[in-house]
Amino acid sequence: MGRQTNQPHDIRQKELFRHSDAFFSLIKDCVKAEWVDSLDPGSLRRIENSYILQDFRKKEADIVYEATIDNGLRKVIFYLLLELQGRVDYRMPYRLLLYITEILRHFYNNADPKARDRKGFKFPAVVPIVFYSGGRKWTVPARLREMFDGHRRFGGSLIDFSYALVDVKGYNDDSVQGFHSRLLKIMMMVEKTKDVDGLYEVIRRYEGDVEQLDDEELRILGAAFDILREMYGDSDGGAGGIGDALKIKTAEGVTGMFTDMIENEKKRHRRLIKQAKEQGIEQGLEQGLEQGREQGREQGIEQGIEQGIEQGLEQGIERGKIETARALLGMGDSVERVALATNLPIEKIEEIKKASAVSQSPAN
Numbered sequence: 001m002g003r004q005t006n007q008p009h010d011i012r013q014k015e016l017f018r019h020s021d022a023f024f025s026l027i028k029d030c031v032k033a034e035w036v037d038s039l040d041p042g043s044l045r046r047i048e049n050s051y052i053l054q055d056f057r058k059k060e061a062d063i064v065y066e067a068t069i070d071n072g073l074r075k076v077i078f079y080l081l082l083e084l085q086g087r088v089d090y091r092m093p094y095r096l097l098l099y100i101t102e103i104l105r106h107f108y109n110n111a112d113p114k115a116r117d118r119k120g121f122k123f124p125a126v127v128p129i130v131f132y133s134g135g136r137k138w139t140v141p142a143r144l145r146e147m148f149d150g151h152r153r154f155g156g157s158l159i160d161f162s163y164a165l166v167d168v169k170g171y172n173d174d175s176v177q178g179f180h181s182r183l184l185k186i187m188m189m190v191e192k193t194k195d196v197d198g199l200y201e202v203i204r205r206y207e208g209d210v211e212q213l214d215d216e217e218l219r220i221l222g223a224a225f226d227i228l229r230e231m232y233g234d235s236d237g238g239a240g241g242i243g244d245a246l247k248i249k250t251a252e253g254v255t256g257m258f259t260d261m262i263e264n265e266k267k268r269h270r271r272l273i274k275q276a277k278e279q280g281i282e283q284g285l286e287q288g289l290e291q292g293r294e295q296g297r298e299q300g301i302e303q304g305i306e307q308g309i310e311q312g313l314e315q316g317i318e319r320g321k322i323e324t325a326r327a328l329l330g331m332g333d334s335v336e337r338v339a340l341a342t343n344l345p346i347e348k349i350e351e352i353k354k355a356s357a358v359s360q361s362p363a364n
Contacts, residue, residue: 012224013082013131016187017063019220020044025181027078030166031129035069039076043068051079051102062099066124075124077103083132093144096128096163128163133191138167168192173205182209183217190224195334196232199225232332325352 017023024041047064063080079099083089103126108116115121132138145151145160168191179185186209189202203210203225213221321342328338335353339346 012227013133013191014063015220015223016183017080017082017131018046019181019183019216020046020065022181022184022187023063023065023078023080025179025184026080026129026131026166029176029179029181029184031127031164033164035076038069038071040068040072043072047077049106051099051106064103077107077124077126078129079103079126080129080131083130083134088134088136088138088140090140092130092140093142093147093161093163096130097144097159097161100126100128100161128161129166130163131166131168133168135169137169138165182212183220185209186221187224190221190228193228193232195337196229196332199228199232322348322352325349326356329353329356 017026023046024039024044027039028036028041044065044067047066049064050062051064062082065078065080067076067078068074069076079096081096081099083092089095104123107123111121141147142165143160143162145158148154148158151158168188171188171192173189176185176188179188186202186206189206190199193199193202210218210221321344325338325342325344325348328341329335329349329352333341335346335349338344339349342349
């Protein structure tokens with residue numbers, strides 16, 4: 001039932017929740033239910049099965065744990081679905097129904113045949129949890145019954161359950177302070193970042209927590225840092241020192257390193273932006289001047305040459321802004337930040353980004 005997962009989101013978050021302390025913190029700190037307080041953290045055991053069905057094999061990664069509550073009297077299976085798409089999927093309750101059914105089927109088929117025929121045979125409780133890190137608002141119904149037409153008329157006749165939603169957008173620096181897991185605390189904030197600078201800022205703010213992570217936690221955070229850095233377009237290795245530092249045993253040399261390293265990286269980023277602007281403006285001015293001279297020659301008068309050069313300079317400056325925007329987008333900056341840096345409308349930046357994507361596609 002296992003599946004291969006290659007998506008950066010899958011790898012990053014699946015690694016996070018394979019860490020039992022981070023998973024326990026997710027249940028304890030993010031799932032609001034009465035029974036959570038009776039959960040025995042020492043009983044948590046990860047199940048090395050993936051219950052993703054063929055229809056949804058490429059949609060997400062899943063994590064499954066089993067544990068006991070009420071001093072070991074009752075067994076619970078936690079099914080965690082890592083929902084990482086930007087688009088909200090309104091089929092979620094139905095998908096969870098299929099996964100839960102598969103878990104129960106697997107449990108039944110592996111139970112003692114004599115025990116499962118007895119009156120007192122019980123299935124474990126299966127608690128579905130959705131960890132959502134997409135950018136859009138989650139508007140999917142929380143209950144399965146809401147997917148049935150006329151569900152209010154049929155009441156208890158319909159199969160039903162609700163799932164726990166953990167939406168990264170709903171957490172901030174204040175709300176994660178009480179988390180049991182420092183790793184989960186940091187990663188929740190890392191998941192909210194949108195660019196490289198935001199990523200550096202999280203590491204800087206939580207430097208004290210980072211310094212107290214153990215080797216395995218540092219490895220998970222360091223891997224996540226590297227994946228996100230590349231996703232944000234900073235794949236030239238300039239920030240690799242921070243990623244490497246995250247993977248070093250803190251007590252052996254990480255303490256105090258982050259502030260200087262992050263400041264150095266910010267300086268590098270600012271220098272690249274300055275170079276991109278200068279190069280873009282220079283190219284634009286050269287093109288504009290040449291166009292202005294041509295226009296003046298066609299008019300054949302001195303005034304025409306001056307007017308043409310003036311117009312060409314204006315057009316050159318505009319082209320310079322466009323070249324700068326193209327360079328900044330190529331470095332992974334967001335549309336909003338590029339618009340601020342170039343003083344171009346967001347709509348124009350979107351056009352440049354779309355045109356650049358088309359020109360870089362394999363078909364071209």
